[in-house]
Amino acid sequence: MSDSKKTRRPKGDGSIxxxxxxxxxxxxxxxxxADGTPYRKTFxxxxxxxxxxxxxEWKALHDKVPAGKREMVYLSDYIMTWMQNVKxxxxxxxxxxxYLRDVKTHIIPSVGNLRLINLSTSTIQTELCNKMRDAKDCNGNELYSFSAIRNAFNTLHSCLQYAVDVGDISLNPCDKVQLPTERKANTKQISPLSDDEAKQFLMACEMGVSQYEWVYKLILYTGLREGEACALRPDDVNLENGYLSIHATIIPNIxxxxxxxxxxxxxxxxxKTKKDRRAYFGDAARTLLIERLKSCPNGCYLANKSQTPVNLVYLGRQxxxxxxRANITTNHTLHDLRHTCATKLVQSGTDAKTVSAQLGHSNIKTTLDYYVHPSENDKANAMRSLNWD
Structure with missing residues (x-):
């Protein structure tokens, strides 16, 4: 008979x-x-x-505090542990x-010193949402956008909902909080370049103002995201069939x-959508790519002909x-080039489904809601053609 004994599971591990x-x-x-009553937790x-x-992982988050006492944990400790072990x-x-930036910049400074049991709807409303809403910069302008307030609130709401789901608190105090109304006047409006602005911009891209002029023209001609355009290498270009293999992007180093x-x-x-695609290009982009391929070494990025990724912050500044230099007075952003390409395709008669596929959207609704920008002339012409004769 064997002397070996069956190894006993550590206390609290339950059954599996x-x-x-x-x-x-x-x-x-x-x-x-949270009230101390037991229940069976299943994984x-x-x-x-x-x-x-x-x-x-669940036990690591909960075993640090005695059962039924986790509502006594300070939010600052709880939310950081939630970030590390759950998110x-x-x-x-x-x-x-x-998420982490929202936690450290907004949530912990405003309500992190409170225990879970002391968190209330009114406290979150006044100390987090309303203070962010009322904050002003040195010029008296709103310091935080509606999306910044919403993002910080959603992160806190998600954490406290997890606390409810696992029984650490009984109710989520965020449920009754009222977010401020979105300030439409201060919302950044997407503004594609007009035809004249696009022509002026392309002319300026021939003047040597920036080392990234090639990238800007490619985005305008193809509608790629900035990170996708900067991730392209020579092997991603198919000149014979006229398309780019889009399977990667450039992101911040985290x-x-x-x-x-x-x-x-x-x-x-x-x-961004985790899906590879082919982005097709026309004659203008073909000429651009042919010239670039002549001077870009294999394994390097077409955007800067280097093995080091482009700094997207500098790309936006340039x-x-x-x-x-193009004398464009409208406050455009780099992302507006992508919108300009999409708008031009639609105005040229391209159907929305094709535009959506070219841009790499996972849902055509995104294309229709955010990337189709009818001009004033488009609207005027549409109404002139309306008749029942």
């Missing part, structure tokens, strides 16, 4: 076994709600290891960085451990200089 009906591994532990996964990992790895690194921005930008081998 395969469920033949669900065809999944299921782990169960005894947890406690499911395709493998035993995955299921155990989900259980352990990290479940969202894109760039999104995680934005430390995967801390979730904070590091120096520079990096190559990401996937697009765009303003080209606009100034």
């Amino acid at each position: 076994k395969f469920d033949p009906e669900k065809k999944k591994w299921v782990a169960r532990i005894t947890a406690h709600r 499911e996964g395709k493998t035993q290891r995955e299921t155990a990992q989900k259980r352990d 990290k790895g479940s969202i894109k690194l760039t999104t995680y960085e934005r 430390d995967s451990e801390t979730g904070t921005r590091a120096k520079g930008f990096v190559y990401q081998n996937s697009t 765009f303003k200089k080209v606009c100034e």
